[in-house]
Amino acid sequence: MHLELTRLLRASLAAAALIAAASCTSARNGAAVGASTTPSTTPAATSPRFVLPPPEASTTLPLAGAPARSTIAAVGTDGPSTDAPRTSTAVAATTAASTAATTATPSGPATGPSATTRPAPATTRVQPAAGPAGSCAQTNGMMTTPSGRHVLLRAGDLSGPSPVIVVIHGYTGTPTGIETYAQLTSAANAAGIAVAYPEGSPTTSGGGFGWSTGAGIFATAGTDDIAALAEMIATITATGCIDPARMVLTGESNGGAMALEAACSAELAGRFREVVLVNPAVDDTVVGRCATAPVPTPLTVVAGLLDRTVPYAGGRPPLLAQREWFARAAAQLNQCASVDAGQALDAHVVRTAGTGCAACTELLTIDDGTHTWPGTSRGVAGLVPGSFDLDAPLLARTASATPGCITTG
Numbered sequence: 001m002h003l004e005l006t007r008l009l010r011a012s013l014a015a016a017a018l019i020a021a022a023s024c025t026s027a028r029n030g031a032a033v034g035a036s037t038t039p040s041t042t043p044a045a046t047s048p049r050f051v052l053p054p055p056e057a058s059t060t061l062p063l064a065g066a067p068a069r070s071t072i073a074a075v076g077t078d079g080p081s082t083d084a085p086r087t088s089t090a091v092a093a094t095t096a097a098s099t100a101a102t103t104a105t106p107s108g109p110a111t112g113p114s115a116t117t118r119p120a121p122a123t124t125r126v127q128p129a130a131g132p133a134g135s136c137a138q139t140n141g142m143m144t145t146p147s148g149r150h151v152l153l154r155a156g157d158l159s160g161p162s163p164v165i166v167v168i169h170g171y172t173g174t175p176t177g178i179e180t181y182a183q184l185t186s187a188a189n190a191a192g193i194a195v196a197y198p199e200g201s202p203t204t205s206g207g208g209f210g211w212s213t214g215a216g217i218f219a220t221a222g223t224d225d226i227a228a229l230a231e232m233i234a235t236i237t238a239t240g241c242i243d244p245a246r247m248v249l250t251g252e253s254n255g256g257a258m259a260l261e262a263a264c265s266a267e268l269a270g271r272f273r274e275v276v277l278v279n280p281a282v283d284d285t286v287v288g289r290c291a292t293a294p295v296p297t298p299l300t301v302v303a304g305l306l307d308r309t310v311p312y313a314g315g316r317p318p319l320l321a322q323r324e325w326f327a328r329a330a331a332q333l334n335q336c337a338s339v340d341a342g343q344a345l346d347a348h349v350v351r352t353a354g355t356g357c358a359a360c361t362e363l364l365t366i367d368d369g370t371h372t373w374p375g376t377s378r379g380v381a382g383l384v385p386g387s388f389d390l391d392a393p394l395l396a397r398t399a400s401a402t403p404g405c406i407t408t409g
Helices: 002-037 088-097 175-182 185-190 225-237 254-264 284-292 322-334 391-399
Strands: 141-144 150-154 162-168 194-198 242-252 274-278 299-304 349-355 361-366
Touching: 141 225, 150 175, 150 185, 150 225, 162 175, 162 225, 162 254, 162 391, 175 194, 185 194, 185 391, 194 225, 225 242, 225 254, 242 254, 242 391, 254 274, 254 284, 254 322, 284 322, 299 322, 322 349, 322 361
Parallel strands: 162 194, 162 242, 242 274, 274 299, 299 361
Antiparallel strands: 141 150, 150 194, 349 361
16 A cells, blocks of 8 residues: 555656646746847947048939937026937038038037947057057157147057147136047047147136137137147147157147147148037137138038037027038139038938048038037037947048048048
8 A cells, every 4th residue: 555655656656747847947038039039129239321422523413311309308598409310311411501601509518328338449550650669658648849738649559750649628627637538539549549638728617628719619728839739739749659641630629729720820730630610619710811822732621410509500609601611722722722521421321522522621520410420429518429430430531641631442
C-alpha cells in the first residue's frame, strides 16, 4: 500500500512539472509574439543628412519636397511663439520673398529644451609641421596682447604650426561662453586643429563684451576692433602653434558682423581660407564696409528662420534681412553677378549660392535654426539649436588643403 501511494505521488509531481513547463513555454512564446507585433512608441533616432551640391551652381534648380515634421513651439520673453520649423520648400518660399517684404518679429530670445548630445565629428587628424611633442601645451589658455586685449587659445597637445579656427563671440558674449555653446574645442584639437576665441570690448550695459562694427544695434563703439583682432591673430601666431596660412574665421551675431568686416578690411583681407558667419547682425553700415573689399574670400552665411533676435526676413531696424545683405556682400566682396533662388540640401537646409563669383559664396537657410550656434547639444539662454550640424563641415573645411565653402567638400 505504501509503495502504491509513493508511485501515485511521483506520478502527480511529474504531471505537475510537465504542466508548469508547458505554461512557461507558452508565456515565452506569447511574449515573443507580442514583441514582434506591437509597434514601438519610441521614434527611431535620426540625424539630418548633409548632401554636398555641385560648387557654385549657377542655375536656379527645383526644390525637393520634404516630409512634414512635428511642430516645435518656441517660447520667448514675450510669451509663446507660433513660429514652427518649416520644410525646405517653405524655406525656399521665405528666402525668395525676403528681399521684397519684411516680417515683423517680436524681440527676445526663444527658449526650450536642450537638444540631445551629439557625437564628435569624425575628422582625420591634421599633421602639423614638425615640433617637439606637447610644445603648444603652454598656449592652452587666455593670452594677453601687447595692448592689453585678450584671446583664448586652445592648442591642446598640438606640437607645431596647425590650422586654426578663430571664433568671434556675439554681443554681451565672452570667449568661454562661445566656446561652451559652439562645442568646437575638443573635436578640433583631436583633429589637429587649434581654436582661438578673441575677446571683444566691454559693453556699456556692463555685461560681457561686444565688437565695434558700426551697426546701430548689438554693437559696441569707440574702439578699433579690426586693429585689436589683427593684434590677437599676431599674438597667437607668435606662439609657433598656429599656421597663419590655414586660418578660418567665424563669428556669431555681432561677432558674425565683425568677421564680415574683417574679411572686407584692408588690414585683414586675404588672411582667411574662409569666413563663416552665423546669424550675423548686419545693417547698412556693416555691409557698406565691403564696398571696397580688396580680396575675394570664400564666404558661408548660416541663418535660422526661427531667429527672433536677428530676424531672418528683417523687421528689426536697422538690421537688414539676411538674404538682402548677403546679395550685396556677394557682389562687393566676391564680385558675384547674382545669387540664385536656392537649392534644397535636405529637409532642413536650403543653399543659396552666388553666381559668377570670384570665390565661393553661399547662404545656408536653416528652417529650425534659432539665434544660437546650430547643431550642438545646448543653446544660449535655453534656445534649441537648429538641426544643421555646422561643426562637422567647418572642421572638414579647415582641415582641407584648399580654400572653399563648407558645402563644397
